Amino acid sequence: xxxxxxSWIFRNKPVILSSAAVGGPFEAxxxxxxxxxxxxxxxxLEQDSFEKAEKKMLEDACDTAIKKADIQxxxxxxxxxxxxxxxxxxxxxxxxxxxxxxxxxxxxxxTSMEGLALAAQLVDSGAAKYALAGTCSHNCTAEKQFRxxxxxxxxxxxxxxxxxxxxxxxxxxxxxxGPRVVSATVGRVIDMGIxxxxxxxxxxxxxxxxxxxxxFRDLQITADHYDIIxxxxxxxxxxxxxxxxxxxHGIDVPENKLTDxxxxxxxxxxxxxxxxxxxxxxxxxxxxxxxxxxxAGEWKRMLIVATGxxxxxxxxxxxxxxxxxxxxxxxxx
Amino acid sequence: xxxxxxSWIFRNKPVILSSAAVGGPFEAxxxxxxxxxxxxxxxxLEQDSFEKAEKKMLEDACDTAIKKADIQxxxxxxxxxxxxxxxxxxxxxxxxxxxxxxxxxxxxxxTSMEGLALAAQLVDSGAAKYALAGTCSHNCTAEKQFRxxxxxxxxxxxxxxxxxxxxxxxxxxxxxxGPRVVSATVGRVIDMGIxxxxxxxxxxxxxxxxxxxxxFRDLQITADHYDIIxxxxxxxxxxxxxxxxxxxHGIDVPENKLTDxxxxxxxxxxxxxxxxxxxxxxxxxxxxxxxxxxxAGEWKRMLIVATGxxxxxxxxxxxxxxxxxxxxxxxxx
Numbered sequence: 001x002x003x004x005x006x007s008w009i010f011r012n013k014p015v016i017l018s019s020a021a022v023g024g025p026f027e028a029x030x031x032x033x034x035x036x037x038x039x040x041x042x043x044x045l046e047q048d049s050f051e052k053a054e055k056k057m058l059e060d061a062c063d064t065a066i067k068k069a070d071i072q073x074x075x076x077x078x079x080x081x082x083x084x085x086x087x088x089x090x091x092x093x094x095x096x097x098x099x100x101x102x103x104x105x106x107x108x109x110x111t112s113m114e115g116l117a118l119a120a121q122l123v124d125s126g127a128a129k130y131a132l133a134g135t136c137s138h139n140c141t142a143e144k145q146f147r148x149x150x151x152x153x154x155x156x157x158x159x160x161x162x163x164x165x166x167x168x169x170x171x172x173x174x175x176x177x178g179p180r181v182v183s184a185t186v187g188r189v190i191d192m193g194i195x196x197x198x199x200x201x202x203x204x205x206x207x208x209x210x211x212x213x214x215x216f217r218d219l220q221i222t223a224d225h226y227d228i229i230x231x232x233x234x235x236x237x238x239x240x241x242x243x244x245x246x247x248x249h250g251i252d253v254p255e256n257k258l259t260d261x262x263x264x265x266x267x268x269x270x271x272x273x274x275x276x277x278x279x280x281x282x283x284x285x286x287x288x289x290x291x292x293x294x295x296a297g298e299w300k301r302m303l304i305v306a307t308g309x310x311x312x313x314x315x316x317x318x319x320x321x322x323x324x325x326x327x328x329x330x331x332x333x
Numbered sequence: 334x335x336x337x338x339x340s341w342i343f344r345n346k347p348v349i350l351s352s353a354a355v356g357g358p359f360e361a362x363x364x365x366x367x368x369x370x371x372x373x374x375x376x377x378l379e380q381d382s383f384e385k386a387e388k389k390m391l392e393d394a395c396d397t398a399i400k401k402a403d404i405q406x407x408x409x410x411x412x413x414x415x416x417x418x419x420x421x422x423x424x425x426x427x428x429x430x431x432x433x434x435x436x437x438x439x440x441x442x443x444t445s446m447e448g449l450a451l452a453a454q455l456v457d458s459g460a461a462k463y464a465l466a467g468t469c470s471h472n473c474t475a476e477k478q479f480r481x482x483x484x485x486x487x488x489x490x491x492x493x494x495x496x497x498x499x500x501x502x503x504x505x506x507x508x509x510x511g512p513r514v515v516s517a518t519v520g521r522v523i524d525m526g527i528x529x530x531x532x533x534x535x536x537x538x539x540x541x542x543x544x545x546x547x548x549f550r551d552l553q554i555t556a557d558h559y560d561i562i563x564x565x566x567x568x569x570x571x572x573x574x575x576x577x578x579x580x581x582h583g584i585d586v587p588e589n590k591l592t593d594x595x596x597x598x599x600x601x602x603x604x605x606x607x608x609x610x611x612x613x614x615x616x617x618x619x620x621x622x623x624x625x626x627x628x629a630g631e632w633k634r635m636l637i638v639a640t641g642x643x644x645x646x647x648x649x650x651x652x653x654x655x656x657x658x659x660x661x662x663x664x665x666x
Contacts, residue, residue, distance in 0.1 A: 102519070
C-alpha cells in the first residue's frame with residue numbers, strides 16, 4: 001500500500017521464488033560470470049538477427065526462472081516486461097512465447113525494477129498469485145538502434161557506456177522461500193538539461209538521487225537501513241556525480257554501501273569506457289549476483305535503484321535534453 | 334484482487350474522477366467532435382515537429398483532466414502512460430512536464446486500457462490515492478515512423494486504418510463522484526500468423542475475442558452483463574472478423590451491443606479506409622464519447638477492450654508476423 005507520496009510498503013512481503021540471469025560471451029569474461037545461469041558462446045545465439053538473439057535471451061531467462069521456481073508457465077498470472085527496442089519487440093515477442101497475460105512496460109534501463117515493483121505490488125495486493133518480471137538488452141541491437149551498427153567500429157568518448165548483452169527474470173509469489181520484496185519507490189522524471197547521449201551516467205545520476213531521497217523520506221529511514229544500495233547503470237561518471245549530489249543534499253550514504261551495477265559486471269581489463277548499461281545491466285547483476293549474495297546471508301537488506309534514460313534517437317535529433325527516471329525496490333533476506 | 338486467472342475485481346470500485354479527450358483538425362470533422370474537450374485547428378499545434386505536437390496533446394489532455402478533477406498535480410501519486418513512438422517519448426516527455434512519479438507502459442493501441450486497468454488496480458489496493466492514466470497518437474508521427482512520411486502521399490489498401498491525432502487521460506481516485514472501474518482483464522499475446530501491417534484489424538481481432546472470452550470466463554458472466562462492449566480499433570475488417578469469431582467460439586454477443594471505437598470516431602465522408610486506429614482512438618472515444626453517454630445514464634455498464642498490434646517496422650522487415658494483445662476494463666455508472 002501507499003507509503004508517503006510515491007512509495008509502496010508490501011505488507012505481505014512477496015517472495016522472489018526464483019531469479020535467472022543469462023549473458024553473452026563478453027559478459028562471460030566479466031567479474032560476475034559465475035553468477036549467470038547461462039552464458040552463450042555466440043553473440044548471435046544461432047539466430048539470424050541480433051534482435052532475434054535478444055528475444056531468445058529473454059525467453060531463456062524466463063524459462064530458467066520458471067523452472068527454478070518449480071512452477072508451470074500456466075501458473076503465472078502476469079508477465080511484466082520491457083526493453084530498449086522500438087515498440088519493446090523483444091518483450092512482446094517473448095510474451096507470445098511465454099503465452100501468459102502480458103503487461104508491457106517501458107522505463108529504458110530502469111525497466112527491471114519497474115517490472116519487479118509492479119509484480120510485487122500485484123502479488124502483495126492479491127491481484128496475482130505468481131507474476132513474472134523480465135527484461136533484456138543486446139549490445140549489437142542497442143548500438144544499431146541508438147547509435148551505429150557495431151560493424152562500423154565507430155569510436156566513443158570515455159563517458160560512454162557498454163550495453164550489456166543479457167536478460168534477467170524473476171518469479172514473484174505470495175508465499176514460498178526466498179528473498180522478499182518489502183517496499184518500492186516509483187521515480188519522477190528528472191531532466192537536468194544534459195543532452196549528450198554519450199554521457200548517460202551524468203544524465204541519470206540526479207534521477208537516482210531523487211528517487212533514493214524520496215524513498216528515505218517516504219519510509220522515514222536513512223541509508224543505515226540498508227546493507228547495500230545499488231544503482232542501475234550510472235557507470236564511473238554517474239556514480240561520482242551521485243556521490244557528490246548526496247553530499248550536496250546532505251544525505252549520508254556511506255561510500256562502502258553505495259555500488260553500481262554498471263561498475264560491477266565487467267572486469268578492469270574489459271574496455272567498457274565509463275561502465276555498463278542497458279536494461280540487462282541492472283537485471284542480470286541483481287537477479288544473478290546481488291541476490292546470490294543476499295541469499296548467502298552476506299547482506300540482510302538491499303535497495304536496488306534501476307536508472308533509465310528516456311530519450312530516443314529522434315528526441316536527441318530534435319535537440320531535446322535527456323529525461324531520466326529511477327525506480328527503487330527494497331529486498332530482504 | 335485476482336479473479337480467475339487473468340482478471341481483477343476492484344472491490345472498492347475506483348472512481349474515474351475526470352476524463353479528457355483532445356483531438357486534431359481531422360477529428361474535429363468527425364462524428365464525435367462534440368465529445369472532445371479541446372480540438373486543435375492546426376495539426377502542428379504550433380510546434381516545430383509533429384512529435385512535439387503529439388507530446389503537447391498528451392500534456393493538454395492531462396492538464397484538462399487534472400483541472401476537471403479539481404485536484405492539483407501534486408496530489409497525483411502516479412502517472413501511467415505510453416504511446417506508439419519509439420521509446421514512448423511522447424509519454425516520457427509529458428511525464429517530465431507533469432512532474433509526478435511515472436510508470437511507462439506499452440501496449441501499442443491497447444495502452445489506454447492497460448493504463449486504466451493498472452491505475453484502477455493501484456487505487457483499489459490502496460497503492461495510490463490518485464492515479465493519472467494517459468495516452469496519445471498523431472497521424473503524422475505514426476505514419477512517418479511506421480510507414481512513410483505523410484508528405485509522400487503514398488497510397489494504402491482498403492484494409493488499412495487511419496491513426497487518430499489526439500490524446501486521452503483520466504484521473505482515477507479512491508473516492509468521489511463519477512463512473513466506477515469495477516473489473517479488468519489483462520490479455521495474452523495472440524498471433525494468428527498475419528504479417529500484413531496494412532491489415533491490423535484482422536491481426537488484432539483474435540486478441541480482442543480471446544480477452545473478452547477470458548473476461549466472461551474469469552467473472553462468470555456473459556455479454557448480458559453489459560449494455561455496450563466497445564473494442565479499441567478493429568475497424569470494419571477486424572470488427573467483422575471479431576463477430577465471426579464470437580459465432581465460431583459459441584459466444585453470444587448481440588450485434589447491437591458490440592461496437593468499435595475505430596468505427597465511431599470518423600464520419601462516412603472521411604476517407605479512413607477500414608476505420609480509425611492509434612493509441613488515441615480508444616482513448617479519446619472512451620474518455621470523451623463513451624463516458625459521456627455512460628454519465629448521461631444511457632448505459633449502466635460498459636466493457637472497453639483496447640486492442641494493440643505489438644509489431645515494429647523492424648520486426649516486420651525481419652518477416653515476423655504481428656503479435657497482438659487486448660486489455661479489457663469494465664466501467665459502471
